[in-house]
Amino acid sequence: MDPSTLLQYLVTGLTLGSTYGLTALGFTIIFNTTGVINFAQGEFVMLGGMMSVSFMAALGLPEPAAVVLAVIGATLIGALVERLAIRPVRHCPPINLIIITIGVSILIRGLAMLVWGKDTHALEPFSGSAPILVLGAAIMPQTLWVLGVSLVLLSGLKLFFSATIHGKAMLACSYDAKAASLVGIGVPRMVRLSFMISALVGAVGGVLLAPITLTSFDVGVMLGLKGFAACILGGLGNPFGAAAGGIILGVLESLGAGFVSSAYKDALAFVILLVLLFVKPSGLFGRKDFKRV
């Protein structure tokens, strides 16, 4: 096997994997504070990309401004989703909450279809499309953007959870919401914050991905599923495991597509996941005390 081909697949895998990782990160942030799996997470990713395209075309904004505005917009939508759809039903059984988030994802997708139609849209790469050649593999500048921004976001979150009062309060909610509220943490505020952060992270992922794989109203479905898979792969409830799970999934998928068959690349991700679930259901980086009955 040719090393430059392998490198090329690795780079592609890392790029895709970073966006899976960012989606997975969004899942875990919400799961940790609320215990809810938010099936609308993929829709936040879609909104990031679509809104950037729209702000550039409709308002004639330069790309950086459009991107920032899109991410802010998606974050506000995240807050809106929490306020309108999640808070009124927070005492319902988990399966009802799952159904509601599925309803939210259908609703957002439907709205997106009304606003943007069924066409695919493209976003310009942030710094041109002249590939950089490294050891015979062509690396697009956008790839560096994806990797760089993901890394910055990840370190930023790490810092947020370990060094800020809000971050620590959110962690406290994830361990025991009742105890957290007893020591004076406003749990509902933390829940809203977690929805906003995960929408932000998802939207950033969508913005980064849009120049690479085009975007349309329904890209959120598969991305959401892959993100969920990455989350379980890394260990549900562990944000950094989730990010790592996304990278692993992306790389394996890219290698599988390159060396086995591109038709089955989506299936491969889920086959790996099933095998892992049957062998080590707590995920690669999950807690050891996971109960398997």
Place this chain on the structure above:
Amino acid sequence: MRWLAGLFFLLMTVPLILPNNYYLTVLILCCLHAMNAVGLCLLVGHAGQISLGHAGFHGLGAYASAYLSTTVGLSVGWSMLAAVGLTAVVSALVGLPSLKLKGHYLAMATLGFGIILSILFTETVDITGGPAGFVGIPRLSLFGWELTRDIALYRFVVVILCVMVWLSFNLIHSRLGRALRALHTSEKAAQAMGVDIANHKLFVFVLSAVFSAASGSIYAHYLTFIAPASFGFTFSVELIVMVVLGGMVSIPGAIVGAFFITVLPEFLRAFENVEILLFGLILILSMMFMPDGLAGGWNRLWAWIAARAKGAAHG
């Protein structure tokens, strides 16, 4: 069980007042979806095991039956039986490791399996016809008895649905049903009481897969055309929604949920692009205001009316 007789009578007489065949098609689809929902109600509502992959079993029944009758040339009756049998075996093989998982993990495992199946339906072009679909499937006929007219097929579907409901109803009220409810509440307590939880869970999982496969194979021989798009993740979600909307533990609720979710898009079609949006909105609102489903909503409405009537009588 009186309601089952009522349901049978109602379903059998409804076609007499229908203006055209289009409504009959919708009714047949409703009944086929109801079969899925009843099986899933046993699994999700009674045994407490979520599955996000049942569209895969539905598709497996449809594709296996289509392949056996069209490509292999088996008679339709035997193809359908073989397809259901195959799905039972596959679901048992998947269920053995999956059912050791719980909650989100079980949801993910079944979801992953469903997606793998739907990708197989799309990619194994030689067997399934790929994304373009499987065409030329023979119409339903059972061992020399041809169901050429839609109304005959409809009656057959109603009979099968009612048999499934009857079986499920008896199951719920048997020792097994009580064991299932026990393990739904607490697996540990159920085990301590001597319930063989692994076998019970597997049995219900296979049974629900069999219901889905039977429904899928009838679907294939009714439409004579199937495509992978009908058996994807979205349909698995729709099936869960039918059960949850119906009220989870209620079999009549699951049937009502199935009819509601099947008929809804037909009504919303008038709104074209707004259809999908309204579907999402209806899901959210019904979950918010009827957390225990249509069945629970109905009970509460009934209690409210009864209370008002009583109040009126007294005062």
